[in-house]
Amino acid sequence: MTDQTQTAAAAGTAAGQARLVAIPRLAAGGRWRVEAMRAISEPMLLWFTKGQGRITIAGVTRGYTAHNAVFIPAGVMHGFEVGPQVFGTAVFFGKDCPIPLPQTPQLLRIREVHAQQEVNVILDMILREMNSDSPAHERATRHYLGLLGVWLERQSVKAAPEQAKPDAAKRLVARYTALLERDFRTGAGVSEFAAALGVTPTHLSRCCRQACGRSALSLLQDRRIFEARRMLAETRLPVGEIGASLGFTSAAYFTRAFQHLTGKSPTEFRKSV
Structure with missing residues (x-):
């Protein structure tokens, strides 16, 4: 084309x-x-x-x-x-x-x-x-x-x-991202995901860094904040309701996490899109 x-x-x-x-x-x-x-x-x-x-x-x-x-x-x-x-x-x-x-x-x-x-x-x-x-x-x-x-x-x-066959680290990270995609709204942290996969959080994060150069926490935060941005841009749901739907325990905690990762508060981001 x-x-x-x-x-x-x-x-x-x-x-x-x-x-x-x-x-x-x-x-x-x-x-x-x-x-x-x-x-x-x-x-x-x-x-x-x-x-x-x-x-x-x-x-x-x-x-x-x-x-x-x-x-x-x-x-x-x-x-x-x-x-x-x-x-x-x-x-x-x-x-x-x-x-x-x-x-x-x-x-x-x-x-x-x-x-x-x-x-x-x-x-x-x-x-x-x-x-x-x-x-x-x-x-x-x-x-x-x-x-x-x-x-x-x-x-x-x-x-x-x-095509190179994925090694054990890449297979673990693939399982982690599949589990993360399914359960990222639950509020579970890296420790809970690692336990579900039968490994330690340290080992999981080491494998993530080896496979993609990012920590397990970074991947989790990225997925949640993407969904937060999408909901802020495409819906008129209240900020607190969006945070609660993504597993944040309070609107204030959600606002702090969102601003730390994006440089804008949820309200400022919504106004900018």
Whole structure:
């Protein structure tokens, strides 16, 4: 897809509510929307065409660059950098996507020019059908999304021999982020999460630093504060109610924690978005 097309691309279809969004637009409401740890309820493919940065998936950080395809299944915690020179397309497959897709995250370095061209053509055709009012355009969209799924499967199989198997530390961090995504609203701390995983908080944090350069506490705080920002930006719920829904024991404690991590009080942040 051309950068011009990507800049304008944000389309949906009744065919499973699939969407194509230019990657820079994902951060239009603030870089925290893509950089903070969070999970979404539908599978997503990121196709980077320009720029570079780091992406953290299931607690493991790796670099990405142009012609990298990153697939993230629904419910997998992730966050990635979006600098001013990063371009590409994000494909959201929809919550009830019938297309066969990988069950595990994939970071694929697409070196073959014909494979790069192939995915660009498929994305262009998906966008064209999404924006069309021609007969059967929704069915055509579904078929092109199916072709995208086939392309992704073939590239995943081709890359499998080069994919390093996660070591024990990375497997533990993946389990931690999955548990964190499920229970971050409960008010549980790192000690409770570590106990549920059968390890000490020190060992858990050591593994997190090894896998992504951040502590277990940092990942937990990032997930909670992302959700707080999202609720402050997208709802009119009272600040105290938002804090309570995220496990904070009082509105004052929530305000102090939010301000410490973002530099703004919840009320100031809400006014700024």
